[in-house]
Amino acid sequence: MESAAASILKRAVEMDNNKQYTMALVLYQEGVQILLDSMKETKDQAKQKHFATRASQYLDRAEKIKNLVEKQKASGTYRELIKIETGSTGHGYSTIFGRFLDATVTYIHIEDPYIRAFHQCQNLVRLCELAVRKCHALSKISLITTVDPEDKKNQIARLEELKQSLSCHLISFEFNFSDTLHDRQIMFSNGWIIKIGRGLDYFKAPNGKFVLGACDLELRPCSETTIDIFHKSQLKNEQ
Structure with a gap:
């Protein structure tokens, strides 16, 4: 100890x-x-x-x-900068987002142009799972992303399935598409704003299906990216 x-x-x-x-x-x-x-x-x-x-x-x-x-x-001057080095571990969603998720969060807004592929939609599910566990007053999650031109049908089906699942927890889920979205950020109603250079998709693919990190993102090697953390006291009132 x-x-x-x-x-x-x-x-x-x-x-x-x-x-x-x-x-x-x-x-x-x-x-x-x-x-x-x-x-x-x-x-x-x-x-x-x-x-x-x-x-x-x-x-x-x-x-x-x-x-x-x-x-x-x-x-309104708080800023925290995190640099994730390529191949490093210990940067799962619980570590990055967990300390900002609590009973004061009622709404989460996500802007990420690459919630398209199967694994990217799974990443979104993982973040929602974490939020549901920690944010007992959560009532709404919204997403803005871009359309997958090669697999729009499955992309929408995955998001609709997540919407139905969240509704079982009395949480509404809205998703919309933008042709011009570029920036990636996640905003919580308690004022915290997290901007990640790669969005939610900053993990390397695991080397197998039965290796450490295949399930637990804390053990998954990461790609290099930068995370900016801000706080805006008026965010809750603007949403």
Whole structure:
């Protein structure tokens, strides 16, 4: 547990230094919880004191980050940049989007020109699954994409199937097509905006059907891309 805490908190400091504050905050909280659990497990008073001191230090830093993020959100100046290197792992949708999805999200708007092919539509389903699990007040998801000129019929059939599935969870799903759409962004009603250079399709194809990463995107190697994260306080009112 000590080594796990050290590894997680090391990553937290790296994210902190890179100004990836929302990710750093999640890691600080996770690492501190392991330290507190370790403190309960040991009877060594010296270790207990050490764990308590370290936990307090990281909690103080986490609180400062939280206040910084809230201040920049209020002023509309928050920005977080993530660079995903080719072949790297650990960048599944849960990691990228999860910390922004909670009970305050009632609406999600997706703009991605390449929700066309079978695997691209599956990526959309994965994001919707994550949102349904984490956003208990979610009532609507909308998508703008482009028509697949070679397979429009199946593209529409897949999206209609997703629409029917979401309706079973009392979530409406609307999709529309644009001939000029180029930018890729996902907007949540709580104000967070995530722009991904490759859209949702930033994963490499798995090397087989029975390899790690075939199902779990956290273990799937990625293509190189950049993720920009912003916050716009008026977004909820504009949607």
